[in-house]
Amino acid sequence: MAQLTMPHFFSDHMVLKSDSSTVFWGWSKPGRTVQIKASWLPDTLTTVAAGTSKWKTVLPTAKAGGPYHIVIISEKDTLKIDDVLMGEVWICSGQSNMQRSAKEKLPQMLDALHGPFNNNIRILNVRDIAAPWPQENIYDQWSLCDSQSLRPFTAIGYFFAQKLNQKLNVPVGIINASWGGTCAEVWLPAGEVLSDSLLAQKARLQTIAPRKPNLPGQAWNAMVYPFVGYGISGALWYQGENNTVSWDGYAALFSKLIQSWRSNWKADFPFFFAQIAPYNYKNKGIQKGALVREAQGQVALSVKKTGMVLTSDLVNDINDIHPLMKKEVALRMADLALADVYHQTAKNVQSPVYKDYTIEKDKVIISFHHMEQERLLVKGGRINDLYIAGADQKFLPADYKIKGNRLVVFNSRIKKPVSVRYAFSDTALTNLYSTNGLPVSLFRLDKWEVPTNN
Structure with a gap:
């Protein structure tokens, strides 16, 4: 009975990560030598099945392309994997x-x-x-x-x-x-x-x-x-x-x-x-x-x-x-x-995420990560679900001004603002964007356990 087997994902049509190496393993009768002949390698790899029947080696891969094949031999047992791509x-x-x-x-x-x-x-x-x-x-x-x-x-x-x-x-x-x-x-x-x-x-x-x-x-x-x-x-x-x-x-x-x-x-x-x-x-x-x-x-x-x-x-x-x-x-x-990963573009591909804020009189000025060389913009009439609150933790709809890549938030009824929340609810849809085309993530400046629409 043939004892040479491998995990099912070492199969025809598989893709191996190119220009690297992968652990390559299977099972055979304990003590048997296992040979791996990969069509892109000049030499045969050799390992031995352990007492648990498992054998393992490190398989170097080739540059992107293919198809290739791999033959695995253990005495009279042979497996072949075809149509392998890198x-x-x-x-x-x-x-x-x-x-x-x-x-x-x-x-x-x-x-x-x-x-x-x-x-x-x-x-x-x-x-x-x-x-x-x-x-x-x-x-x-x-x-x-x-x-x-x-x-x-x-x-x-x-x-x-x-x-x-x-x-x-x-x-x-x-x-x-x-x-x-x-x-x-x-x-x-x-x-x-x-x-x-x-x-x-x-x-x-x-x-x-x-x-x-x-x-x-x-x-x-x-x-x-x-x-x-x-x-x-x-x-x-x-x-x-x-x-x-x-x-x-x-x-x-x-x-x-x-x-x-x-x-x-x-x-x-x-x-x-x-x-x-x-x-x-x-x-x-x-x-x-x-x-x-x-x-x-x-x-x-x-x-x-x-x-x-x-x-x-x-x-x-x-x-x-x-x-x-x-x-x-x-x-x-x-x-x-x-x-x-592939460094194919210098474009900013990150959505803005809240970074920090300052308070100047009755206004809160908010900055964001991933906004270098970008500006904020609104799609639609006004920013959705933007609120401001004082120390009483009562949120009111906020007015705002956009100054380049910063957001200035205020409400004439709140003279001493403490927190701002944007899209901070289960259902809020965002419409504040960076000029890179990606939306700004929800944020809050507080850790209050109160809903925004209180």
């Missing part, structure tokens, strides 16, 4: 807004199913499976793009790949490991959550549901951990709606998630994410959706090699938690990658 590899994860596809009748992806299809874009769709401990294999393989393979595939991942391929002219592989309705706790190693008293306490707020895992580490174990060591260019993330219940722990949780992924891969890869969209959570008091968005902005500023794209101007219906405009989110993520 290029860029990104992993997508999160909950349903990342997972959303043509299967849910997403119009932009339904249009994409008509083609044309690009042989240099390859996809790997990881099915939804959870596990109580780390796994070493999955059930899925790489696919070429066609109307059948793309139907259940992440729209954001696919449109991101299209833009990268168009601009870089290299193959792009996308791994989709996302699961609708999941909390962030399930997407990092359980020990990272349970060893932290705050995160462990917040994790207990996640309730059991029949359609998703709820315990720390369960999706990480089965859908992400198997890929650890496989060379990736970076990660894309869209999640947070299911952590509104634990909003005050989200910044710490999300920061630890990013750190744990990088630590496991032993690589400081870029990590780009979408700020969750405005949605009517029916919160009558504390606006927990806004607070998660605020936490995501804090992570973008505090964790290196991250980037946040806003969705607050891409919402067609605040009563639908799944905004339709996924291609626009993907293109913003691709712009981040093209600027920060």
Whole structure:
């Protein structure tokens, strides 16, 4: 009986990260020599299966292109992997807004199913499976793009790949490991959550549901951990709606998630994410959706090699938690990658995020990150959901003036202003922009536990 096997994602049509190396592994009879003959390498790689049957080596990759093939030999057993491309590899994860596809009748992806299809874009769709401990294999393989393979595939991942391929002219592989309705706790190693008293306490707020895992580490174990060591260019993330219940722990949780992924891969890869969209959570008091968005902005500023794209101007219906405009989110993520990873543009591709403020008499002057060489502008008659308050914590609609890249906020009824809030509610849509075309993120100058529309 043949004993030479490999994880299913080492398959025909796979994409390996070019000009680098990847861990390459499988199983054979203990003690047997395993030879790896890659068509782009002049020499054969050799390793030996350990007592656990596992063998492992580091496989150098080639410059972008292909196709190549790999032959793996262990005594009389032989495996062959055909149609291997070298290029860029990104992993997508999160909950349903990342997972959303043509299967849910997403119009932009339904249009994409008509083609044309690009042989240099390859996809790997990881099915939804959870596990109580780390796994070493999955059930899925790489696919070429066609109307059948793309139907259940992440729209954001696919449109991101299209833009990268168009601009870089290299193959792009996308791994989709996302699961609708999941909390962030399930997407990092359980020990990272349970060893932290705050995160462990917040994790207990996640309730059991029949359609998703709820315990720390369960999706990480089965859908992400198997890929650890496989060379990736970076990660894309869209999640947070299911952590509104634990909003005050989200910044710490999300920061630890990013750190744990990088630590496991032993690589400081870029990590780009979408700020969750405005949605009517029916919160009558504390606006927990806004607070998660605020936490995501804090992570973008505090964790290196991250980037946040806003969705607050891409919402067609605040009563639908799944905004339709996924291609626009993907293109913003691709712009981040093209600027920060591939250095293909000098354009400012970051949304403005609150930086600091000063008070001059009855006016509050607000500055923003990512506004060098840019100006503020309003799309529409007035800035939406801009409020100002004094020490009484009573917010009133604010007047404003734009002075270059700064915002001056005031109200004639408030002589001693203390705080300003912009779009700081679950449902507020943003219409204040930078001249780079990207919206300004919500912000507040206070930490008061009062709703803005009080």
